[in-house]
Structures are given as structure tokens and as C-alpha cells.
Amino acid sequence: MAALPTSDTQKYEDRAFGFWIYLMSDAIIFALLFATYLVMLGNTARGPTGQQLFSLEHAAAETAVLLLSSATFGFASVAFAQASRPGVIQWLSVTAVLGLGFLLLEYQEFSGMIAKGAGPDRSGFLSAFFALVGTHGLHVSAGIIWILVMIGQVLTKGLTRPVASRVMRLGLFWHFLDIIWIGIFSVVYLPGLV
Amino acid sequence: MDASGLPVERSRRPYLIGLGLAFILTAIPFALVAAGTLPRISTLVIIAILAIVQVLVHLRFFLHIGFRSTPFENLAAMVFAGILIVFMVGGTLWIMFDLHHRMMM
Numbered sequence: 001m002a003a004l005p006t007s008d009t010q011k012y013e014d015r016a017f018g019f020w021i022y023l024m025s026d027a028i029i030f031a032l033l034f035a036t037y038l039v040m041l042g043n044t045a046r047g048p049t050g051q052q053l054f055s056l057e058h059a060a061a062e063t064a065v066l067l068l069s070s071a072t073f074g075f076a077s078v079a080f081a082q083a084s085r086p087g088v089i090q091w092l093s094v095t096a097v098l099g100l101g102f103l104l105l106e107y108q109e110f111s112g113m114i115a116k117g118a119g120p121d122r123s124g125f126l127s128a129f130f131a132l133v134g135t136h137g138l139h140v141s142a143g144i145i146w147i148l149v150m151i152g153q154v155l156t157k158g159l160t161r162p163v164a165s166r167v168m169r170l171g172l173f174w175h176f177l178d179i180i181w182i183g184i185f186s187v188v189y190l191p192g193l194v
Numbered sequence: 195m196d197a198s199g200l201p202v203e204r205s206r207r208p209y210l211i212g213l214g215l216a217f218i219l220t221a222i223p224f225a226l227v228a229a230g231t232l233p234r235i236s237t238l239v240i241i242a243i244l245a246i247v248q249v250l251v252h253l254r255f256f257l258h259i260g261f262r263s264t265p266f267e268n269l270a271a272m273v274f275a276g277i278l279i280v281f282m283v284g285g286t287l288w289i290m291f292d293l294h295h296r297m298m299m
Contacts, residue, residue, distance in 0.1 A: 013265075020268050024275035031279040035286040060224050067216055070256055074209030081204050175256040179249055185220075186245035190227050194237050 012165045019169045023176050026139075030180050033132040034187055043124035050129075050192025053118055055109075059189035062105045063181065066140075069098035070178040077171050083159055088167075092151050095174070099144045106137050133184060139177050146170050212255025219248040 041050075072095045079087025110130070113119065120130035150170055153163050223241045226232060232240070253259040261269070 017265070017267055017271075021271055024271050027275050028278055028282070031283050032286070035283040038287060039290040056224065056228055063220055063224075067213065067220065070216075070252070071209050071213040074212075074256060075206060078204055078206050078209070172257065175252060178256065179252050182220075182245055182248050182252065186223065186241050190223055190241050191238055193227050194230075194234050194241075 008161070012161070015165060016169060016172075019172060023172060026176070027180075030132075030135070030183070033128075033135060034183060037128040037132045037188065040124040040128035045123035045125075047123040047126065048116070048118045049125070050188070053113055053116075054189050054192045056189070056193055058105065058109055059185055062102055062109075063185050065098050065102045065105065066178055066181050069095045069102070070175055072098060073171055073174045077167070080159060080164060080167055085154060085159055088154050088159065089151055092147055092154070092167075096144055096147045096151070099140055099147065103137065103140060103144070106133070106140075110134075129188065133188065136177065136180055136184060139173075139180070143170070143174050143177060146173070208255045208258070212251060215251045215255070216248055219244050219251065 072091050076088050076091035076095060079091055113126075118126055120127045120134075147170065150163070150167055153166070157163050223237075223244050226237050226240060258264075259269075259272075
């Protein structure tokens, strides 16, 4: 590793810290969406409950895909550290495909619920469900766009220092979303089906 | 890569360990719910404990959080967010369920 001016290192450290603060504030947003969900859990307005709507197999598939994508992103980071450009592109692509697979599963689930008349307008419980799980889905969508942009930057700019710094922050974001998902299956799907 | 985005030589080992542990910690609660043999309360308690353990596993093996390796400011921000979450989520549930209880009377 070539010696870099201190100011440059300082710049990237500041960015990483700023992004970390963003992630912590995002965690608070999710925590409050979880609290809202728990408060609204009983407010089904005589509509369907989680027990009737959730599918254990479906939630397991979503969990598996997202968990695997966290590991494949890790492989992309390792490839970056080993300065392997094809490795980075390959693993980022695998991560993006797994992310898209997750979104497809979530889309099937949501559209199936809405078709059954269990959309977000059905009850307070369902409003809270779609707000919480939908916000996570929006984050995953943003993450996939970011992954595609980073694949483009690795292709055009190569494994430069600024690109490394961006991929590192994207990694924080992607692993963070997987942690939020642990909360979702442990608070929403599993207790709903017990 | 470290906090500053410097590529650091690293192996796949932590990710594979994390993936293995996360798989086990996910499979147990899903299997418990699928089997449905334990009483409701014990199942919920086990789900909650395994979820907390799995969050710690992800923080350690995927986000590489360590008491020595992670800058102090990052740990401080995380602890601060954790305290805010406990206050806000705990307070919300306390107030709303207390209100719910009183409205039932």
C-alpha cells in the first residue's frame, strides 16, 4: 500500500464515519417502524391476521437469498482487497442478482396479499406491515441500483481509492439491510406464524 | 477494507464463518415454528434470543465491528443509537399498551 497524504486518508475516514451516522439514524427509523408494527399488531379490523397471510416457506426463501447476498458481497470486498477486478465485478453481479431475487419474492408476496384484499388499506395492522417491510424493500432496491453503479465504476474507473471507499460504504449499507431483515423475520413472520 | 476505505488484505474466512453461524441461527427458529411443538411463549423467547445473537454475529463477521479494530467514534455512535432505540421503542410500547389497557376498562 503506497503512502497517501494524511488529508486524503482523513477525507475517506470522515466519509465512512458520516455514512455510519446515517446508518445509525436509519436504524432508529426502522426501530420505530418495528414499534409501530407491534402497537398495530392487534388492529386487524376483523380483517386477515398474519397467521392467515404469512407463509413460512416464502419468508425462509427471502431470508436465504438475502443472507447469501450478504456473504457474496463480502467475497466482492475480499476480491477488491486482492485487487482482482474480474472478481469484484463477478461477486457484485452475483449480489445484485440475489438482491433482485429477493425483490421478486417480496413483489410476489405483496401482490398476492393485495389480490386477496389484504393491502395496506385493509387495516392498521396491514398498514404497519407494508410500511415496515416495504421500507426495507425500498432500501434493498436503492442498494441494487448502487451495486449496478459501482459495477459501472469498477468497469470504467478501475479499482481506484475513491471507488474502494464507495464500495466499502455500499458494503456497510448492504450488510446493515441484512441485519434489519433478521428483525423482520424475528418480529413479523415467525411470531405471526407461531 | 478498513474504515477509511483502504483495501486491506482479508480472507473469505470471516464471511464463511458468519454465513455458517447465520444459517444455523436462522434455521433453528424457522424449524421451531414449522414443527410447532413448543409452547407459544417459549418459542417466542427462543426466537428473540437467537435474533439478538444473530445480529451480533452479523456485526462481527460481516460488518467487522470489534472493540479494538473499530474507531471509538463509530462505537460511540452505535451505542448512542442503541440507547435511543431502547428509549423510543420501549417508551412507545409502554405508553401505547398502557393506554390500550386503560381504554379497555
